[in-house]
Amino acid sequence: MERGINNERNGNQGLLRRIAGTGLSARLLLGAALIVLPIVTAALGRSYVVYLYSLVMVYVIVTLGLNILTGYTGQISIGHAGFMAVAAYTSAILTGRFGVPFSLALIVASLLAAALGLGLGVPALRLQGHYLAIATLGFGVAVGQLSASWDKLTGGYQGMKAPVAAILGFRFDTDLKYYYLVLVLTWLSVEAAQNMLCSRPGRALMAVRDSEVAAQAMGINLAKYKVTAFAVSAFYAGIAGVLHAHLTRYVSPYDFNMGVSMTLLSAIVVGGLGSVPGSILGAVFMTILPHVFSRVKNLPLILAGLSLILVVLFLPYGLVSLPLKIKSAALRARARRATKSGNA
Template identity: 45%
Template sequence: MGLLKKKQVQYILIGLVLALLPFIFGFKRATVTMLDTVVIYAIAALGFNILLGYSGQISLGHAAFMGIGAYLSAFITMELQLPFLLAILLSGVVPMLIGLLLGLVALRLEGHYLAIATLGLGVTIQHIFKEWTGFTGGFSGAKAPYASIFGYAFKSRESFFVLAIAVLVLLSIFAYHFLTSKAGRALVAMRNSEHAAKAMGVSLFKYKLIAFAVSAFYAGVAGSLYMHLIRYSDPNTWGIELSLNLLGMVVIGGLATIGGSILGAAFIVIIPELLKEIPVLGEIRSLSTILTGVALILVIRFMPYGLVRVGKQIQSKRQDRKNKSSLKQQISKP
């Protein structure tokens, strides 16, 4: 029982259960593809949550890092004919290094200035994708082979789901250890109060840069997986809409929580698909974008801690009511 209390073991067990779902229930190909997409976006959202939820820094250009990871993975596996494992690793490392370089400039800004700067960086990188035809294929797009490890190709959506879950579990375990380490505690202190953290000797710029780099690594890995799932990508995929969706996943799911990132990704991907089945709503263009905006407003207004903490929020309100009721009874007594 003591072993089950460890977060690493819990993540592995949950991952095993989730990986078996498509095989147990025999979902349709489209449904499994949707689940694959949820897991991929959950990886990107988890990295984004480290930046926004734990360090308090916002980025509106994170889709560009996913794009870098996607195109790089396609180039390594398609053009250079190198293994997928090397491709997915480099697809995380290269965006991380680029994130470090960009962060040296961008992270000297704060608040909405940082948001505007990262938005500009994202738009710039997207235009590079459109013009650098030798690497990205421009508007014609780039293609990638099936993901393959030790000769086994993940051709079916179900097998790819197992691969994506394995990556998500590994990165969740890493995120847990990172966030409970000295660096993670520094990020939380910085988010709560930069002045107090600085007074305690925390280097604000150093830990902001670390958070930016780690989140870029997660985004690059997610981009690599997306590329080998869809096996095609064009520059329009990696625009501001995706960056806003990542923001929505983190805020709706729950800031500063690993589970919130996954829940938020599931909400943003699955709910619009379910609403499309409704006759009137299914005809609305940009339904996903509209839903994200409405959900953000409602969550910020009524569930500021995200969907992952709704149960605790309800329990806390009930306890407050009980305390108030008890206090009134005590006051009313002679």
């Protein structure tokens, strides 16, 4: 059994390399497709879908961040929307009230989220399992309550506006322009995560997840890596929060509530824990689902729940392991047939 798991995990890594880490030509192809995608969509008369693409990519970034923490390091967080909220409000306040340039606000707000992640990571060192879950839950709820009641700063329940993002005088004022901004940042986030996870720190995080004792025995500084994972994860959530704020041009407590945190958690489980392509698949799945079925009463919730159950039962490594599962099943069937004919 152990061996089977390892095989599947290695398979995952192989798939991962195949999707995002392979040769230049494959990447160029993917990049070109993503550049042309919104233009084709708009030409087909579905320009609002371009907005959805951006929303999906925003969720890809934060899901990836959560997967670094939960999937790779084994630390649960059910308050991740709180980091998004902090960064979203920070950027909206900095750019809207104080005229700070967007690019600077993006960095400051994401760093603030990372600092909070660091702050939450330190007490989290002493917590595990349920206790860590409760602590992060508390953080998420507290941010939501605070942003709702500190209305001088945040506009309370009425929310606040966020201005159009602009870099060096170029205003990202249409869905199409904003799409490319989000695409660039998403691409950078995925590349950075990929590189980090495939190098020494990434292996250290996975070692911490698989066995803290063994990791320590190999000379890995547990505290350092756990806290860093929290900070990096919150930094990703921060970038996503800022991009969310300037995509919708509006920030309110409702967009970063507990429901959103739970959706993020579902996304990494459905997509694939400890997998970069899995994070992407999960975010796409969980973001697109409610929009596809937005005209059918209650169906999105039921489908989301159902997919979660099905994945946990039949695809413990998430949607990302589906092709591999099919392949291995086919191989096994072929082997069975081969032995049968051999016997005969």
